[in-house]
Amino acid sequence: MSTRTVAPVGMKPVDSGAVHIRGAAKSFGAKDVLVDFDLDIAPGEFVALLGASGSGKSTLLKILCELETVDHGIVRVPSARSVVFQEPRLVPSMQVWKNVVLGRSRALASRAAAEAALAEVGLASHADDWPRTLSGGEAQRVALARALIREPRLLLLDEPFAALDALTRIRMHALVAQLCARHNPSVLLVTHDIDEAILLADRVAVLRSGHKSLDAVVDLPRPRTRGGPAFEALRRTLLAEIGVSTDPEAEPAVADQTQPPRAAPLPVRARSASTVVPRTVVPRTVVPKETERR
Amino acid sequence: MSSKSVAVNSPSPLARPLPGAGVPSPTLSSDVPASEAVASEVSTPEIPASDVPASEDPASGVRDLSRVAPPPGRPRTRVRPRVLRRALRVLVPLLVLAAWAAGSATGLIPAKILDSPPTVVDAFGHLISTHQLQDALSISLRRAGVGLAFGLAVGLVFGLTTGLSRLGEELLDSSMQMVRMVPFLAVTPLIVVWFGIGETAKIALIAFACVFPIYLNTYAAVRAIDPKLIEAARVFGLRGLALTRRLIIPNAMPGILVGLRFSMGVSILALIAAEQINADSGLGYLVANAQEAFRNDLILALLFVYTVLGLFIDLFVRLLERTLLPWRATVVGR
Structure with a gap:
């Protein structure tokens, strides 16, 4: 195992694409952002991490891309990682194709490679454009091309659809699903959009008061669409877990009349990659603590 | 008549009292049969022609911003030609120069001063x-x-x-x-x-x-x-x-x-x-x-x-x- 220790305590890259987090803790002054946080992502698995704003999900993502360090705990990530942020974060003084190969070594920063990556997101003709001329959706697709050209084993998505308009978001969902299926990286999508999480992810985890409060496998057939009893049931479970009630004013009986029956079981679908986690809704997963943690 | 007109005519605190309520005002035109609405528009000369911009009907509070013909005396494009833009840059210095020359020639500005x-x-x-x-x-x-x-x-x-x-x-x-x-x-x-x-x-x-x-x-x-x-x-x-x-x-x-x-x-x-x-x-x-x-x-x-x-x-x-x-x-x- 290559040792690329970035955290004070045992952050080691794993090259299979798996993510292994045990008892991670992070606090800013008196504010505990992560408390005893555990998360596993199997190679090639798409995990969505849900949480209300300020729940620490962005901090976790920063830890995973080495912009922050954990105070305690074990964090193992693949060394080949890349990230798409909420904002495109394209360098305004560089043409689109140079943004795609930003920071790569000279041998890997060829225009041909950049154009191939841009073609994957449907922007091959924009290679010479300046970032300011792109629309929000186009800029975010360039950011996606910039992440994928690095052939990441782990792709980190930090609310990448949050700033897009509804129609562009639908198209981006499809594009991300398609590209993740093709490149098959492990994916951690940090979001507060429950529908988006259910549409895209193999597994949804909820981050609440610093630790994982729920971990649910999404066993819906792909391609997924909004609606349907199973979708709604999972959606309501997640909403309740995050702490949002769908209809705070109405009586529970009235709400149930307008909604599909909530007792619909999640459909079970065989999938090889997600063997790490139980295939049912497991509230407050307790994982044995490891001895390495100080 | 539909329920809409009932809502307007009812003494609701939210509904503004219209002058001459009951008479079909412009806001209620959807309740009037289409042929009748067209006929009234054609027959009444008080309704402003649409090429006069921003007319306001005080009764209904409707402000008409539609415009058919461009207003007179103002070109549609506001982009000044290149030559004119260049000319504008030197306009002020030239005016100052002209005033100076005129002042000196007429003796208003003595040579001692300038x-x-x-x-x-x-x-x-x-x-x-x-x-x-x-x-x-x-x-x-x-x-x-x-x-x-x-x-x-x-x-x-x-x-x-x-x-x-x-x-x-x-x-x-x-x-x-x-x-x-x-x-x-x-x-x-x-x-x-x-x-x-x-x-x-x-x-x-x-x-x-x-x-x-x-x-x-x-x-x-x-x-x-x-x-x-x-x-x-x-x-x-x-x-x-x-x-x-x-x-x-x-x-x-x-x-x-x-x-x-x-x-x-x-x-x-x-x-x-x-x-x-x-x-x-x-x-x-x-x-x-x-x-x-x-x-x-x-x-x-x-x-x-x-x-x-x-x-x-x-x-x-x-x-x-x-x-x-x-x-x-x-x-x-x-």
Whole structure:
């Protein structure tokens, strides 16, 4: 195992694409952002991490891309990682194709490679454009091309659809699903959009008061669409877990009349990659603590 | 009738009382059969024609913004042709010149106060024919250029240092802020003591004056770069010198060029100060000589040279902006 220790305590890259987090803790002054946080992502698995704003999900993502360090705990990530942020974060003084190969070594920063990556997101003709001329959706697709050209084993998505308009978001969902299926990286999508999480992810985890409060496998057939009893049931479970009630004013009986029956079981679908986690809704997963943690 | 009209006619506190409620007003036109609505519109001459913009019906509160024909006397396109835009740039100077010429010709402006334009043109011709202007200009521009180069080098290095590093800021910025408040004219005696009265002293004075505009603008421009952009670049492996060279300097360039513009202007200002003291050549020397000889026509001709220098600085920086900042939306304005 290559040792690329970035955290004070045992952050080691794993090259299979798996993510292994045990008892991670992070606090800013008196504010505990992560408390005893555990998360596993199997190679090639798409995990969505849900949480209300300020729940620490962005901090976790920063830890995973080495912009922050954990105070305690074990964090193992693949060394080949890349990230798409909420904002495109394209360098305004560089043409689109140079943004795609930003920071790569000279041998890997060829225009041909950049154009191939841009073609994957449907922007091959924009290679010479300046970032300011792109629309929000186009800029975010360039950011996606910039992440994928690095052939990441782990792709980190930090609310990448949050700033897009509804129609562009639908198209981006499809594009991300398609590209993740093709490149098959492990994916951690940090979001507060429950529908988006259910549409895209193999597994949804909820981050609440610093630790994982729920971990649910999404066993819906792909391609997924909004609606349907199973979708709604999972959606309501997640909403309740995050702490949002769908209809705070109405009586529970009235709400149930307008909604599909909530007792619909999640459909079970065989999938090889997600063997790490139980295939049912497991509230407050307790994982044995490891001895390495100080 | 539909439920809509019932809602309007009912004494609801939210519904505004319409004058003559019950009579179909424009807001209720959807309740009126289509043929009837068309007929009433055709028959009543009070309804304004749609080519009159922004008519308001006080009864209904409907403001009609529709417009069929363009209003008279105003062209649809507001883009001025290139020739006209160029002409507008020189309009004000030409008007001032015309007023000056007229004032001198009619005797409103005595020659003692301000020489007439032809006299100044003669003085200008004299400066050129005797080669005084060309010699002075080449000497002066060399002094300004060398001083500016030193000033820019120091200002850029210090500005990047304080902009890029917290330590650099703590170490240098307060000192720079203090020294920048010292008028460069006040430094002249010290510079004479340190560097004598030769070329070195003149260049040192110009360099000193040029440091601060470029320093302040470079520092501010580096600090103004979005930290999220730098964070992203670091994640993608751009670090250290490459980060500075490829991301920070290009994106700070708009601010650096503003500093350059100011510093170039200051180099000309400092030139005058440097050349009016202990000089036997250069533009400032010519001005000082003309002043001693009470030759206002010569002074005016030389002042004109300075304004042209200002114009050239502006053109030069615009050209730089165009070549260095192709990624910016509008560099020169609309």
